[in-house]
Amino acid sequence: QVQLVESGGGLVQVGGSLRLSCVASGNIVAINAMAWHRQAPGKQRELVAHISSGGIANYADSMKGRFTISRDNAKNTVYLQMNSLKPEDTAVYYCTADVVFNRPEHGLGSNDYWGQGTQVTVSS
Numbered sequence: 001q002v003q004l005v006e007s008g009g010g011l012v013q014v015g016g017s018l019r020l021s022c023v024a025s026g027n028i029v030a031i032n033a034m035a036w037h038r039q040a041p042g043k044q045r046e047l048v049a050h051i052s053s054g055g056i057a058n059y060a061d062s063m064k065g066r067f068t069i070s071r072d073n074a075k076n077t078v079y080l081q082m083n084s085l086k087p088e089d090t091a092v093y094y095c096t097a098d099v100v101f102n103r104p105e106h107g108l109g110s111n112d113y114w115g116q117g118t119q120v121t122v123s124s
Contacts, residue, residue, distance in 0.1 A: 002026040002099050002113045009093060009118030016122070017083045022095030022115055024076040029108060032098035034071055034078040038091035038120075048093070049080060085122045092117040 008020040024031060032053050039045040049069035051057045057069045068081040078095055095115045103109045 002028060002097075002101060002111075004095055004097055004113050004115035006093065006095050006115040006118040009120045011121045011123060012085055014086060014122055014124050016085050017081070018085065018120060020080040020082070020093055020095075020118060020120075022078045022097075024097050024099065024113070027101040028076060028099055029102055030100040031073070031076060032100065032110070034069075034095065034097045036069060036078070036080045036093055036095055038089075038093045039117075040088075040091040043091075045094070051078065082120070085120075087122050087124045090120060090122050092119050094118075 003026050004022055004024050006020060006022045008018060012018050033050060035050040036048040037045050038048050047060055048063055049059045049067055051069045051071050059067060066084045071078045094117045097113050099113055100108055100110045
């Protein structure tokens with residue numbers, strides 16, 4: 001069993017900053033890619049940023065230059081630094097992780113896990 005827990009969301013004014021964190025715990029052998037997604041009210045969930053196990057990051061176009069994804073492999077943690085926040089960044093933010101785990105008698109397996117989400121609200 002693997003759990004992802006996000007933190008760091010909240011209410012911030014336009015132009016402000018927030019730093020989200022997501023810690024993975026449980027039956028973890030290794031973590032491949034990690035990512036942040038978000039879902040605004042009435043909209044589809046979208047990818048915000050993605051980071052490989054080696055630290056290569058990619059961003060959705062609207063986040064480039066404002067958001068930075070990073071990870072601490074020793075802590076099984078991924079971060080999202082969000083600067084110059086806009087009202088349209090208001091959403092529930094979810095982290096995901098491609099986790100390699102041990103299956104007794106069956107060897108290694110992998111699966112994508114999602115956190116429960118953290119609300120980010122940007123007020124104008």
